[in-house]
Amino acid sequence: MRVDERTRDVAQGGKRNTQGNSGGTNRPASNQNGKSAGSRQSVAAARQLSAGQNRTQLIIGGVAIVVIVAIIVVGLVLNKKESAVQSEGYGASTQSVATTANGIVTVSKPGSTPAVTIDLYEDALCPVCAEFERQFGQQINKAVDEGTLAVNVHLLDFLNPQSFSRDYSTRAAAASLCVAQEDGSTPGAYLGFHSALFASETQPQEGSSGDLTDQQLADLASTSGAPAAAECITSGRNIAAAVAASTTSQETLKKATGGQVRTPTVVHNGAPVQLSVDWLSKLLAQP
Amino acid sequence: MTRGRAVRDGLGLLARLGLSATFLVSGGLKASDPRETVVAVRAYGLLPESLVTVVAAALPYLEIALGVLLLLGLATRLAAVMTGVLFVVFIGGVISAAARGLSIDCGCFGGGGTVEAGQTGYAAEIVRDLGFLVLAAYLVFRPDTPLSLDRWARSRSGSTA
Numbered sequence: 001m002r003v004d005e006r007t008r009d010v011a012q013g014g015k016r017n018t019q020g021n022s023g024g025t026n027r028p029a030s031n032q033n034g035k036s037a038g039s040r041q042s043v044a045a046a047r048q049l050s051a052g053q054n055r056t057q058l059i060i061g062g063v064a065i066v067v068i069v070a071i072i073v074v075g076l077v078l079n080k081k082e083s084a085v086q087s088e089g090y091g092a093s094t095q096s097v098a099t100t101a102n103g104i105v106t107v108s109k110p111g112s113t114p115a116v117t118i119d120l121y122e123d124a125l126c127p128v129c130a131e132f133e134r135q136f137g138q139q140i141n142k143a144v145d146e147g148t149l150a151v152n153v154h155l156l157d158f159l160n161p162q163s164f165s166r167d168y169s170t171r172a173a174a175a176s177l178c179v180a181q182e183d184g185s186t187p188g189a190y191l192g193f194h195s196a197l198f199a200s201e202t203q204p205q206e207g208s209s210g211d212l213t214d215q216q217l218a219d220l221a222s223t224s225g226a227p228a229a230a231e232c233i234t235s236g237r238n239i240a241a242a243v244a245a246s247t248t249s250q251e252t253l254k255k256a257t258g259g260q261v262r263t264p265t266v267v268h269n270g271a272p273v274q275l276s277v278d279w280l281s282k283l284l285a286q287p
Numbered sequence: 288m289t290r291g292r293a294v295r296d297g298l299g300l301l302a303r304l305g306l307s308a309t310f311l312v313s314g315g316l317k318a319s320d321p322r323e324t325v326v327a328v329r330a331y332g333l334l335p336e337s338l339v340t341v342v343a344a345a346l347p348y349l350e351i352a353l354g355v356l357l358l359l360g361l362a363t364r365l366a367a368v369m370t371g372v373l374f375v376v377f378i379g380g381v382i383s384a385a386a387r388g389l390s391i392d393c394g395c396f397g398g399g400g401t402v403e404a405g406q407t408g409y410a411a412e413i414v415r416d417l418g419f420l421v422l423a424a425y426l427v428f429r430p431d432t433p434l435s436l437d438r439w440a441r442s443r444s445g446s447t448a
Contacts, residue, residue: 056444060437064362068352075318075348083321083344127329127400131322206400207390275322 082277086139093141098180098190103238103245105153105180107190112147116283119152119267121253124172124197125159125206132264132275133198139280141191148284153194154249157242158261162206165213172197173246174238175217175229181238183226192224299432302422306370307357309419314350316397327399330391331380349373360435367426374420378413385409 095109108114122129143149155173160166176193183189196202202220204211212220218230232238254260256267266273273279317324325343328334334342353373356366377395384391385407392399393412431438 052444053441056440060362060440061365064356064365067356067361068349071352071355072345072348075351076344079318079321079344079348083325083340127326128322131325135322 083135084277085135086277086280087142088138090138090142092195093145093188093191095145095147095187096141096191097187098184100177100180100184102248103177103241104249105155105176105184105190106150107144107153108150109144109147112150114144114148114150116143116148116268116286117150117152118273118283119154119252119256121154121156121249121261121263121265121267122198123156123159123169123263124176125163125169125204125211126263127203127206129264130198130200130203133195134200135277136280137195137198141188143280143284144191149280154245154253155242156249156253156261156263157246158250159206163204164209164211168204168211170239170242170246171214171217171236172212174236174242175214175221175233177238177242177245178229178232179221179226182228182232183221186225189225193221193226193229196220196224295429296433299426299429300434302425303357303360303363303432303435306367306419306422306426307354310350310354310357310370313396314347314354317347317394318351320397323397323399324394327392327394327397330389330394330400331384332387332389333380333383360432360437363426363432363435363437364430367423367430371420371423371427374416374423378416378420381409381412381416 096107097110098105098107100106122132140149140151144151153176155169155176157167157169157173160169163169165171176190176197179193180190197220202212214234214236218233221227221229221233250261253265253267256270257265257272264275266275266279268283273283317327321343324347325340328343328346329336329339350373353366353370356362357370377393381393384393390407392407393409394400395412395416426432431441
């Protein structure tokens with residue numbers, strides 16, 4: 001049907017009323033006051049239109065809400081899958097030992113020949129690294145214990161300025177070197193300390209008003225199964241080594257990523273790994 | 288069609304598609320890095336830990352959903368109202384972070400978390416969000432835009448009435 005200009009105007013009014021939630025009847029009523037018969041007719045037409053359009057509005061609103069709910073539900077399912085903790089329930093590593101070379105800690109099962117070796121770049125202060133540890137820590141523990149995975153852990157210190165003490169990342173990296181040197185042969189000790197560094201009750205927040213002292217780091221090592229490291233940690237013996245290792249590791253990381261230093265990054269065969277939920281399963285499944 | 292109407296149509300379309308593109312990009316970036324989104328939401332320090340993960344999971348997809356509705360022009364007024372409410376919440380969050388002296392990245396387009404003091408962009412973030420709020424408000428008052436399912440459905444129901 002072709003609407004002439006007059007009905008179109010009223011239809012516009014009707015439409016506005018339908019959408020406006022209020023005054024739905026006032027406007028046509030005021031139009032009616034002493035106006036021509038033609039106007040009255042179009043008001044009647046508008047009312048008819050308005051009934052049909054009310055229904056349309058309801059349908060549109062309903063469809064829109066269904067669309068929103070559907071997208072969010074699908075999203076929540078995807079998100080749950082994507083952020084699911086891997087190998088949940090496995091717990092701490094029981095077989096792994098750690099060695100150090102040039103300030104980099106290598107974790108593997110003694111006597112194993114792991115098919116996959118990854119380089120893991122983290123900063124002890126990095127909150128996303130804590131999420132990474134929460135999601136993949138147990139899966140890494142399990143793969144290392146099974147002898148299929150070796151991990152070179154690079155603890156960087158580029159987030160120092162964000163820490164309360166201005167050198168927390170360095171001190172945590174040095175402490176982890178101490179644990180690897182003094183207690184590295186104790187099965188699970190190094191990975192236990194590593195997990196503890198990123199636990200939500202331990203990790204200091206960026207820009208917060210406190211972090212762990214060397215004594216607290218030593219206590220943390222003791223409680224996570226590395227009591228022999230305490231003196232090394234409190235004396236600051238590995239501070240210089242940690243700074244040097246962070247510098248060289250940032251260089252190797254930049255080479256792998258094409259210039260970017262961000263943590264956590266996993267490098268395998270010289271290239272950064274896209275950290276989807278199944279990155280480690282995929283690596284381990286490779287022939 | 289009068290000139291005023293043509294201008295209104297153009298403005299409405301621009302507001303709708305502009306907001307839609309913004310949401311699809313920001314929601315997509317947030318959805319693609321769930322670990323970082325959790326950290327960004329947590330950095331505001333406004334929500335208890337149990338809600339942080341829920342909001343971080345749902346927010347990207349709420350943004351995508353609003354982006355889709357605005358792209359299609361489906362229930363434009365409803366979508367615009369929800370958009371406005373969302374931006375009021377965003378602006379409130381940023382103002383609260385600024386007032387508490389936090390130095391965080393808003394995480395508006397992915398990323399987020401703490402940044403170096405002096406690298407925060409609160410004022411610019413608030414101005415930008417106010418701009419989006421104005422666009423949303425325009426669509427609340429004039430939701431009828433060209434190339435929209437709303438207008439198409441209305442013309443159909445009009446012709447059958």
